[in-house]
Amino acid sequence: MTVLVTGVAGFIGMHVAEALLARGDRVLGVDSLTPYYDVRLKRARLARLEGRTGFEFLPLDVADRDAMLALAEDRAGEVTRIVHLAAQPGVRHSLVDPFAYVDANVMGHLVVLEAARRLRRPEHVVYASSSSVYGGNESLPFRETDRVDHPVSLYAATKRAAELISESYAHLFALPQTGLRFFTVYGPWGRPDMAPWLFAEAILEGRPITLYEGGRLRRDFTYVEDIVAGVLGCLDRPPEGGAPRLLNIGNHRSEEVRRFLSLLEQALGRKAVVVEAPRPPTDVPETFADIDAIATLAGYAPRTPIEAGIPRFAAWFRGWRENLGKGG
Numbered sequence: 536m537t538v539l540v541t542g543v544a545g546f547i548g549m550h551v552a553e554a555l556l557a558r559g560d561r562v563l564g565v566d567s568l569t570p571y572y573d574v575r576l577k578r579a580r581l582a583r584l585e586g587r588t589g590f591e592f593l594p595l596d597v598a599d600r601d602a603m604l605a606l607a608e609d610r611a612g613e614v615t616r617i618v619h620l621a622a623q624p625g626v627r628h629s630l631v632d633p634f635a636y637v638d639a640n641v642m643g644h645l646v647v648l649e650a651a652r653r654l655r656r657p658e659h660v661v662y663a664s665s666s667s668v669y670g671g672n673e674s675l676p677f678r679e680t681d682r683v684d685h686p687v688s689l690y691a692a693t694k695r696a697a698e699l700i701s702e703s704y705a706h707l708f709a710l711p712q713t714g715l716r717f718f719t720v721y722g723p724w725g726r727p728d729m730a731p732w733l734f735a736e737a738i739l740e741g742r743p744i745t746l747y748e749g750g751r752l753r754r755d756f757t758y759v760e761d762i763v764a765g766v767l768g769c770l771d772r773p774p775e776g777g778a779p780r781l782l783n784i785g786n787h788r789s790e791e792v793r794r795f796l797s798l799l800e801q802a803l804g805r806k807a808v809v810v811e812a813p814r815p816p817t818d819v820p821e822t823f824a825d826i827d828a829i830a831t832l833a834g835y836a837p838r839t840p841i842e843a844g845i846p847r848f849a850a851w852f853r854g855w856r857e858n859l860g861k862g863g
């Protein structure tokens with residue numbers, strides 16, 4: 536089986552590709568290696584995949600309709616499943632460059648679905664949505680049946696738009712799809728724009744960390760290995776009859792950010808310099824995933840509490856910094 540993985544040089548994309556290869560699947564990976572954050576990290580992730588049996592990489596932008604549709608037509612008899620993870624991430628950055636979010640997250644999503652239609656046997660498209668679609672929802676935990684029509688960021692709006700496009704493609708073309716609403720994924724090879732990386736870097740460099748509302752905001756931190764297990768579990772279970780699915784994928788534990796920071800301090804052996812600030816309008820007070828649906832469907836059961844996951848991330852992060860210092 537050949538799986539097309541978009542965003543293969545990204546945080547989750549690399550881990551998903553590794554897991555697919557480990558179980559014997561072939562992976563056709565695409566990524567545009569955008570410079571939203573340090574491209575050296577993306578290239579290093581890619582280097583972990585290149586040369587492995589069954590892996591092929593193509594430097595493509597999912598929003599490039601001509602290139603993506605040509606790829607789909609060329610590999611129409613080979614690719615049967617798609618894991619679509621390519622996106623422009625970052626809630627706050629959507630205030631800076633809104634066009635990038637519409638290009639990657641809306642147009643890119645549409646192009647991937649059009650590419651899927653050109654496959655001879657499109658068994659399943661699993662795509663990344665986000666817990667951000669829940670916006671300012673105050674009912675906890677977040678359930679897939681909750682209203683999601685009040686996004687508090689453009690990033691969230693683009694992710695919800697992608698969900699609605701998928702709904703229409705499932706209805707019109709019976710294209711089997713599952714959208715996964717990720718909840719604050721962290722772990723080795725994570726993104727430099729996310730709190731774990733920003734906190735760790737500031738701690739080691741002695742720079743201040745900004746904690747909104749004293750770190751009392753709560754997040755459903757989910758370790759990347761648990762996420763990967765859920766992605767593959769869903770990929771192997773396409774919806775019947777073309778009916779689309781939307782599923783939460785989180786840790787089902789809502790933790791205070793200051794608790795996360797405290798564990799990171801312990802793992803790194805240093806105290807953070809903390810500066811408090813009000814919560815930005817793009818940030819919600821709490822995220823908390825109801826995971827009953829994905830547990831029932833795919834046996835999803837996250838196994839990694841932050842007490843175990845944070846030390847693993849911290850150990851990897853130290854190694855990454857040391858490697859960079861040696862020119863790696």
